[in-house]
Amino acid sequence: MIIFSYLLSAIYWIYFGVLLAIFHVIQVICNALGGYQLRKKAVDLLNYLLLYGLGIVGARIRFTGFQDLPQNCPLIIVSNHQSTFDIPPIVWGFRKHHPKFVSKKELGKGIPSISYNLRHGGSALIDRKNGRQSMMEIAKLGRHIEKEKYSASIFPEGTRSKTGTVGKFQHPGIAALIKTAPSAMIVPLVIDGNSRLTKRGSYPLQIGTKLSFNALAAINPKGRDIKELTAEIEEKIREKLEQ
Template sequence: MKKILDYILSSVYLVYFGLLLVVFHVIQVIAFTIFGEKAQQKVVFSLNFMITYGWYLTGTTINFRQMFALPTNRPIIFISNHQSTFDIPAIYWFLRKYHPIFVSKKELANGVPSISYNLRKSHAALIDRKDGKQAVGEILKLSKYIQDNNCSAVIFPEGTRSRSGIMKPFVAGGIAALIKKAPDALIVPIAIQGNNLFDPNKGLFPLVSFSTLSWTVLEGIEPKGKNADEIAQLAQAAIQKILG
């Protein structure tokens, strides 16, 4: 019976999700063309609000906790474990105050309504995971951007999603590139739980109804005097403590 309910509620949510992507793609294009980047980003925040709270259609519970106050007068580098495609909308919405910009694989920059357009317009680092030089170059551009504009970057140092929920070792290369041109940035870990259980399949169907999803923003790590490997280890240990 539960499996049948998963299929029914997943169908409802995915129709809703698909419509959001199409409708907000059009709104983004209009906003950017007429009013510029800031207006387009407000549309993106609204889209991610709708995606995140749309999970209630599946009976899912959403928990967001920010354990410590974060500064608004310096850039931030958010470092998170990665479990699902659905990790991202809640980060966009709940941390919108810090204007998060993502490190993303370049394949997502084309072909997905709303998401691809936003990646191309938001200064995201669109990396080729097979080309280390290109990837570092993209991340360095993002690093300089957050330093100059006092906003934030988001990176998933595992490199790919862990559907088992068990973290893979954090790779320090992307972190090193981010801190290189953003020396004022505070490093802030985010622990994500339950998303792999909500979306256990390689596709998005069926989702597991009545799941519990959580994002926990942890205490910042000052990078001064630490290299990228040390930062990666500290961030992973802090996240692992929450994951248990």
């Protein structure tokens, strides 16, 4: 089994790299010819292919709760963070809501397709060593989703959990988004399985992993104490993960 794991993982990573290279060019062309809307279609397709391409290593993928997402208002997607594989399901699952990300600034350069999308798609690139810059970028993102009725994805643990155990959620980023996107609803998102997929690291990937992405009932943050609300979201996600 371990031999197949190495073999199939190699095939997936080649597939992954080729997609990033091809769609980087496609994004540039789409951006030049049709601007944001055309480029977004390319980004959606790329993330669909990255996600469902995990079928190469036997991954089984399940989305739940997405049919009940609020409409015609901004969304703040608050989720646990297990691996870099968390991004494609958020892009694909929330594609009708134009998800943007709060991401470390290092990802804004050097990675085909991904860096280009972060820079040109309206995401917040933050310097985790510079709190003021981080809050300004997040506030800018909040104003953007408020104006366009888009969504913003934030991982309040601050970094991914390699074991899948949920870390403590930090509230300042959520607070900044709520302040600058006052009509937004919060959608807790439970990510399960990505830590098992990468339990040996990026290579080899675990064969036959069940991956689930569960959007919980939306929460109206108006009038809520942000620290208490953040702790409540963390607890809801822990409960779904049986932690």
